[in-house]
Each structure stands twice: as C-alpha cells, then as structure tokens.
Amino acid sequence: MSKRELYIFNPDNDLALANGEANYMPPASAQQMASDLALLPAWYAAPGSAVLAPSAYNLVFLREMQRLLPIPVDLMTAPELASDGQFTPVPWGWNPALRKKLLLAGVEEDGLPSLGHIAELRRLSHRMQVVELLSRLQLNEYFCGESHYLTRPEEWQSFVEEHKSSLLKAPLSGSGKGLNWCKGMFTSSISGWCKRIAALQGGIMAEPVYDKVIDFAMEFCSDGLGKVRFVGYSVFATNRSGAYEGNVLQSDEQTRRELSAYVPGESTLRLQSVLEEELSLRFGRHYAGYLGVDMMLCRFPGSAPEFRIHPCVEINLRMNMGVVAHMLYDRYVAPSSCGRFSITYHPAPHEALKDHERMRSEYPLEIENDKIVSGYLPLVPVHRWTSYGALVKIERIS
Structure with missing residues (x-):
C-alpha cells in the first residue's frame, strides 16, 4: 500500500536552508x-493527499471551499x-530544521531525506548556479543578462x-531577501553589508539593474531520475x-502571445527546450519536485533589438508561487476568464477581515461547472x- 502525500507550507525554507542549522x-x-x-x-496538492494545518479555522474553511469547488484533499493536524x-x-x-521538526513530531526517519541530501540541495540552491547557467542561455541577440560571484x-x-x-545579493537567501540596491556609490553601509554576507557565505552576487518590462518565469518539474520537463509559464509582480x-x-x-509582441516566439521556445x-x-538526478527559473523582459532604448529576455534571474529549487498560480488557473479558473492570485499582508488586527468583507461584497463569486468565472475568493481563512x-x-475576458 502506497503512502499518502502530506503537504506542508514552510515559507521560511530559503532562510532555513541559508542558515543550514537544524x-x-x-x-x-x-x-x-x-x-x-x-x-x-x-x-495545488495531489488528489487524495492531506495538508498539515491546525484544525481551528482551517477545517471549517476547507469544508466550506469543498462545497464550492472540487478540492480532493484532507486536513491533518x-x-x-x-x-x-x-x-x-x-x-x-x-x-x-524542518527535518528535525518532523522527527521530533514522530515522523519515521526513513521517510525523510538524509542530511547529506539536504546539504546537496543547499549547494544546488546557491546563486552561483545562476552565474554558470546564465552564460549558457545567451542563445541569440534577443537575450541578455550577466551575474557575478565576487x-x-x-x-x-x-x-x-x-x-x-x-544589485548585490546574498548567495543564499529567501525570496526578496538578502538584496542590496546600489546607485553607483560604494558607501560604508554597503561595504559593511558585503563584509557580513561574505563572512557567512564566502562572497556576494553582483548584477546590473535592467530596465524591466515584465517579470515572468518558466516552471519545471524534475522526476529525480534525470529528467526535468517544462510545466508552464508564470507572470508575476514584485x-x-x-x-x-x-x-x-x-x-x-x-x-x-504577450511575450511574442516583444521577442520572436521561436526564441522563447528554444529557451524552453x-x-x-x-x-x-x-x-535531474539530485532533486525531485517543482522548480522555477525567474526571468525578465528588459528594454534597451536606442538599441537593436530594443527588447530582450534575461533568461535566468533566479533559480528556485523548490515549490514556488508561480507553480501554485499555474495550478490554480488550470484547476479552478474558467477558460473564458483570467485574473490575479495575490499574497497580501495586513499588519494591524482586523484590517484583513475588513478587506475580505469589502472584496466579498464588491466582487461576488460566480462559479460554473466547478470553475470560477468571476469574483473574489479567499484561499485561506x-x-x-x-x-x-x-x-x-x-474576471471574464471581454
């Protein structure tokens, strides 16, 4: 009898991996x-699996969502x-740290990756991978980008x-973390930041800032046996x-279609391949699961070609929000509709609830044939x- 999958949302993963301590x-x-x-x-979990979450609020919410849409998962505390x-x-x-947490919770060690395997994932998550890969992705004049490990x-x-x-980056850090934006002056503050990062991680990543038009990514899935296949695109905002x-x-x-308005479609397809x-x-043989390669469409005014793709800004060797969005669209959004998936932050108590009630009133939910046609839907309580x-x-596509 095969074991069920248990999905865990641990958004601190990049920070924990950079730290490296159990x-x-x-x-x-x-x-x-x-x-x-x-x-x-x-x-995004596979049908028949479970999600690790406290039962308070979450179980009631999950049951409510399952009355609206086919979400074939259970909750486990x-x-x-x-x-x-x-x-x-x-x-x-x-x-x-997650491995130790699960061991202490009673999970059998043979169901967890070894510390050696996790150390290999840490090595592969180093931004030096971007430097090495980027040079191999300058396929023609429609591509750009440089990154250096200093x-x-x-x-x-x-x-x-x-x-x-x-832009200076820590070689290992969380999404949107470990970044230092510079304006041509090497200040004492920037110098101190570089020294601290280098003392912990050996060096820093450095890259020019580009005239960005679109943030997007290509999402992939690795079978762990040597094959990585393309899953789809994601267009995102930061x-x-x-x-x-x-x-x-x-x-x-x-x-x-949107990208081909700037760069020939055959160049994008070649990049995918x-x-x-x-x-x-x-x-392919060191990691099993989803991964994403963040990219940018950049503008070079007065140059030819004016628009080029930066094909490797980041490599996310883990699940990521782009894959979540791609699955949300495929599973739950009507083909005649489009929209936006957002992660929000409300620092003050009651703010999120007020915003939720306003959105629910202003954008009533419309579902047809188990797909969202229009409206607002919270994905968590x-x-x-x-x-x-x-x-x-x-919203419906007009």
Missing part, C-alpha cells in the same frame, strides 16, 4: 505567514503525525562604482524591494488576527 528558528513574520497560509497547499505513519511529507522545500572587497567596490544602478506580491492567472498561450536539457543535467492572506480575483 536548530534554526525562523523570524516571527515567517512563523506568522506559515500559520496564516498553512492551508494554501490544498489548492500536528498531533496526528505520530499516530498516522502512512504518508510521505511534501514540503514547500527541505532544510535541516569574493574580494575591491571587486565589490569596482562593480558598484562601474554601474549607475546595480514590490520595489523585490519581494513577491502576486501572479497573473492566464493561459500559457496568452503569456506566449535548452532549459529542459540544462536543468536535467544540473538537477480570514479572521480578526490574520496578517497574511492568499486570494484570487477573477
């Missing part, structure tokens, strides 16, 4: 996000972990001062600091103390 304690904000969005995997050994954990991502103070200073705008805000919900065909080969070679939320807002 006793890592995530910041309060990450703990709050994990709690508020614990039920999010219900929307932490106390049930030890008593029910018939499952395989499927977290957002693996790190030593280890010496004089290199950091030279790079910042030689570029009007540049805030000014680079943190994720949400995804467009639309078909891959629509995304291809080359990435399948390159990712298979790099990750919303109550007085909610800080983080996940929602979709759908």
